[in-house]
Amino acid sequence: MQRLQVVLVLASLCCLGAYTPVPCVEEGVDYAPNDADADIRVETPISSPEACQRACEKETQCFFFTYDTQRKACFLKRLQEPRVEAAGLVSGTKACVKTHTAAVQEADLPTGVKHRGALSGALARLAEAVAFEEEGAVRPEGSKPYPFWGKGHVSREDRLSLEQRLMATRGPHHVRDRHVLVEVVPSAPPSEGEEGGGQMEELKQVLLDKGLKNATVARRLLTGWLPLEALKEVDSLKTVNSVRPALYRTNRGLVSAQGRKSMRADMLTKRLNVTGKNVKVGVVSDTYDNFCCGEHLTNAQQDIENDDLPADVDILMEGGYSLAGGSDEGRAMLQLIYDIASDAKLGFHTADGGTAVFAQGIRALAEWGADVIVDDIVYFTESFFQDGEVAQAATEVYKQGVAYFSAAGNMADESYESVFRDSGEEGQLGVLHDFDPSDGVTVYQPIKVPVGESWMAILNWDQAWFSVSGGEGSASDLDMIVYDAKKTPVYYLLAGGGDPNIGRDALEVTAFFNDGTIDVDGKPGPDTDFFLAIELHQGPAPGLMKYIMMEGEAPKEHFTFSSTIFGHCNAEGAIAVGAAEYSQTSPFNVTPAVIEPHSSVGPTNILFSPNGDRILDKRMKPELVGPDGVDTTFFIPDRDEDNTGFPNFYGTSAAAPQVAAVAALLLELEPGLTVDELYAALTESAQDMDNTATAKFDVGFDTRTGHGFIDAEKAADLAKQLMSERRGDGGYDAVSMQAGAGAEVATPPPGAAADVAAGDASGEEPSEELLNEVLEEKKRVDESVNRENKQDDQKRRRLMKKAGSHI
Incomplete structure (x- = not known):
């Protein structure tokens, strides 16, 4: 049995930069030509590169394709490398499902910027809540209002009371005694074979000096209990790639x-x-x-x-x-x-x-x-x-x-997976995913969250993680956002779902606790119907994305019931x-x-x-x-x-x-x-x-x-x-x-x-x-x-x- 071991801490900062779609295809290039394990199958005759790409979209294990314009043949492939120049061929990725044609200008996008320090969105909000505890704390000049604080001006006491409620009432916590359980990923991964030596030990000592407790090193990861007051300092460390909450649960004689x-x-x-x-x-x-x-x-x-x-x-x-x-x-x-x-x-x-x-x-x-x-x-x-x-x-x-x-x-089988489909519509943080695999467009997936209950999901996509393999990390930044009936993000009850991902890990965790304070649907009583959106904030669309339900009811529409x-x-x-x-x-x-x-x-x-x-x-x-x-x-x-x-x-x-x-x-x-x-x-x-x-x-x-x-x-x-x-x-x-x-x-x-x-x-x-x-x-x-x-x-x-x- 698996018992939830995490307090629903706060969401990351909102907002985005402009989205620039990547080209669907490259002419004169062949993907993975010499790898026998690359091909899934060949389809012929296929009328166009676009038709070949659509065939790739329908195949779960296909991530790349090569189209032979002379033979009208479509090669569905698992692998992309190595690429070679080849006349008469057109290659592309599964992810380019639709061409994004919306005229995107900065003025059309939601205001503000994402948090770009080392802290995840949830920890950045937690750090901000701590700052508001200090007498006379003010928002930095020129920064944007945080959606967490509500749709209007909210008093410092109200802000803090909500934060304390989320921290203190959601079961066994990962925030305790003014410490938060974190996973720290260094900017420079340990050298091959290093286990707790070199720069990892140096980083560990830096964090110990800032009050870290129960520090443990395992190759590319450092975990422990960090004082809430140290979050702001750790956020600016150049030796740190990212810091995120360590969330887990158990899978539950005489x-x-x-x-x-x-x-x-x-x-x-x-x-x-x-x-x-x-x-x-x-x-x-x-x-x-x-x-x-x-x-x-x-x-x-x-x-x-x-x-x-x-x-x-x-x-x-x-x-x-x-x-x-x-x-x-x-x-x-x-x-x-x-x-x-x-x-x-x-x-x-x-x-x-x-x-x-x-x-x-x-x-x-x-x-x-x-x-x-x-x-x-x-x-x-x-x-x-x-x-x-x-x-x-x-x-x-x-x-x-x-x-x-x-x-x-x-x-059970409460998981959704799909290629990212560009809907051509903008959400709070980026281009909205189209949940409808047919010609229709559905950008919001309805979810039901009764008052007093939670909804939680983990989102991954098919890009290697920096915390595992180093290198370039995730090339894309996706976000998973919960909206109310008026399609307004419910940030002040959202934990995660808006982390900066590029150069880090292809991971988002979204948690929403319905405390009964939302009532915008025009019906008597607190709202229980909400809407999930997946948005591409920056970078190329992934070839496969997947979220797994950890709490709450699965959506009833366009849900794939996967592993x-x-x-x-x-x-x-x-x-x-x-x-x-x-x-x-x-x-x-x-x-x-x-x-x-x-x-x-x-x-x-x-x-x-x-x-x-x-x-x-x-x-x-x-x-x-x-x-x-x-x-x-x-x-x-x-x-x-x-x-x-x-x-x-x-x-x-x-x-x-x-x-x-x-x-x-x-x-x-x-x-x-x-x-x-x-x-x-x-x-x-x-x-x-x-x-x-x-x-x-x-x-x-x-x-x-x-x-x-x-x-x-x-x-x-x-x-x-x-x-x-x-x-x-x-x-x-x-x-x-x-x-x-x-x-x-x-x-x-x-x-x-x-x-x-x-x-x-x-x-x-x-x-x-x-x-x-x-x-x-x-x-x-x-x-x-x-x-x-x-x-x-x-x-x-x-x-x-x-x-x-x-x-």
């Missing part, structure tokens, strides 16, 4: 055996007497023992006394500076692991403190000797299309032989784990298991290497599904949906640690397993599940349920088989539980007939007729479950979003 039973881990332990002995499991989450206790809730010492935790958990680094008492989701995860792998050695490292703390925590657990690492955190500052610092850390430890599991997320797994959850070598409620699994008489409606979907393709080269790396996620809704002794308080007397832990945050615990059982059973063999045993033995968003049963892998629901017993049999084959001792007999000459494993191939194949004592493949019968039965059960649970699913999805506590 612990019951619900998870064990649903995964058949109880049967595995009984049959083969495995408990995780001699296996080390590390957890990365928010906190371990900082929870502020309440009635019927426990702390770590009480959990140890009740045998819901071992007494010897190694705490490498505790979190909690950003939290009002902490949530201890890490302890809840450790309870679930201990319930399944009771003899495993457990360790914990916080991810609270920025992406540098997160990445270094992963590496620290690997150095501690972890065989398995699991996390449930996602930072909003992790790139969609490029492996950032945390993703690279996850891949590093995987290559060192550590199995890595991550909560896939709880965003939502991103960042380190999408890393190479990391297993992304989805969730199914434990009561909706085979041991509880529901076959196949039913995916939770909130479980995130894949795939999100990686478009840039860590050094900034354009690539196409298809990441097929998620890989596995585990159980959620299981009991813990304290997490989440007041959420006892199955009336057992203990709180239920929902979300992929609950599923991931239980899958990691099964991995620990397999490693005790077969210590010689490689990570890839371990992954194969888990995925190839999983029970096939259905993507409930599609019309027919999805046989095999699908992008909502992966390979299916984990089955610990079958995974153990397959692990024994793999090791037996590697040793060459004649195979493994799953029935008699011993190696024997010529024995055939009883593990079925992945697919819809897994259970039938497993029960076929003859070892023969089931007939096509029997397979069809199984598929029909699974379809019937699935349809029945969907009918019965549709309303419950919708209700749970709304509750989870409202709670803001599930990844």
Whole structure:
């Protein structure tokens, strides 16, 4: 489960410079002529370069095209480099969808300029709010009024009271004790191989002198808690490229055996007497023992006394500076692991403190000797299309032989992606994107935000990030703006959405909290209908842009329902784990298991290497599904949906640690397993599940349920088989539980007939007729479950979003 760990701080400064469209095509140039991986396909005959460009727009993986005027052939391409001169060819980009013809003059544009210091827009506004606290503070001469302060003259007290309300009332904060959690990107990235030395250490010392707390360095990133009063000073440092808020959330015993039973881990332990002995499991989450206790809730010492935790958990680094008492989701995860792998050695490292703390925590657990690492955190500052610092850390430890599991997320398929379509209309900060893929034009996407609730989304586009690869950074500056019914930006409730991006990262985070003060639609009562716009402030239009919903309801119009797994959850070598409620699994008489409606979907393709080269790396996620809704002794308080007397832990945050615990059982059973063999045993033995968003049963892998629901017993049999084959001792007999000459494993191939194949004592493949019968039965059960649970699913999805506590 992923709990929102961010206060809705303020938006960046408004306004823009003039927009100059880039040419759609270049004559006499061929894109990526010598790269076999560049071409997606060739279409012929195509009548014109414009028709070729439109074909590229319709192909998700196309970003560039080359049109042969002689052959009337259209080459759709993933890559742009290298380019060569070539007569008779016309090449262009996917992004030039329409020619911008509006006569743009400076006088026609909104007044003012964007903030151009190191601070992000949100932090710049926060710094301004701090300045207004000082007696006699005035707006600098010649500067423009800030839209944040409202449509008229607003008193200093009103300005500050709104800022304090946003800082102090939106749950566990990233602004605490007059410090804000930040990520600092230096202007000059560290040299190759540098880790916390040289200029990074110098910059760290400068910021420590300005009051930075809990400073942590991870290659190109420096994170820590910066005093609010130091924001203005840091804004002008020439050694700093950018400073932004570090926003994250988690992907949310007398612990019951619900998870064990649903995964058949109880049967595995009984049959083969495995408990995780001699296996080390590390957890990365928010906190371990900082929870502020309440009635019927426990702390770590009480959990140890009740045998819901071992007494010897190694705490490498505790979190909690950003939290009002902490949530201890890490302890809840450790309870679930201990319930399944009771003899495993457990360790914990916080991810609270920025992406540098997160990445270094992963590496620290690997150095501690972890065989398995699991996390449930996602930072909003992790790139969609490029492996950032945390993703690279996850891949590093995987290559060192550590199995890595991550909560896939709880965003379902609530994501929008598209090429930027130039509408020819101007918004507050730039040229408005056209959401309508047809010949019509729609520049505002309606969103509904009830009073007292929030709407939040993260926007990325297909340009390499400076904080990841250095170089030129983003070539484009996009903004995501929320408007009211009169199409006036609601800046004074907007966090982010207007950051300067050129030379920095292709990232915007927009958050809007409806406090009920907006009433401009002419209807009685506060407004709940608002409008989202994406605007190109400067630079070329991107070939692909994507936003993922983190809070609130998805738009009802022109929404693409795309992938939502991103960042380190999408890393190479990391297993992304989805969730199914434990009561909706085979041991509880529901076959196949039913995916939770909130479980995130894949795939999100990686478009840039860590050094900034354009690539196409298809990441097929998620890989596995585990159980959620299981009991813990304290997490989440007041959420006892199955009336057992203990709180239920929902979300992929609950599923991931239980899958990691099964991995620990397999490693005790077969210590010689490689990570890839371990992954194969888990995925190839999983029970096939259905993507409930599609019309027919999805046989095999699908992008909502992966390979299916984990089955610990079958995974153990397959692990024994793999090791037996590697040793060459004649195979493994799953029935008699011993190696024997010529024995055939009883593990079925992945697919819809897994259970039938497993029960076929003859070892023969089931007939096509029997397979069809199984598929029909699974379809019937699935349809029945969907009918019965549709309303419950919708209700749970709304509750989870409202709670803001599930990844």
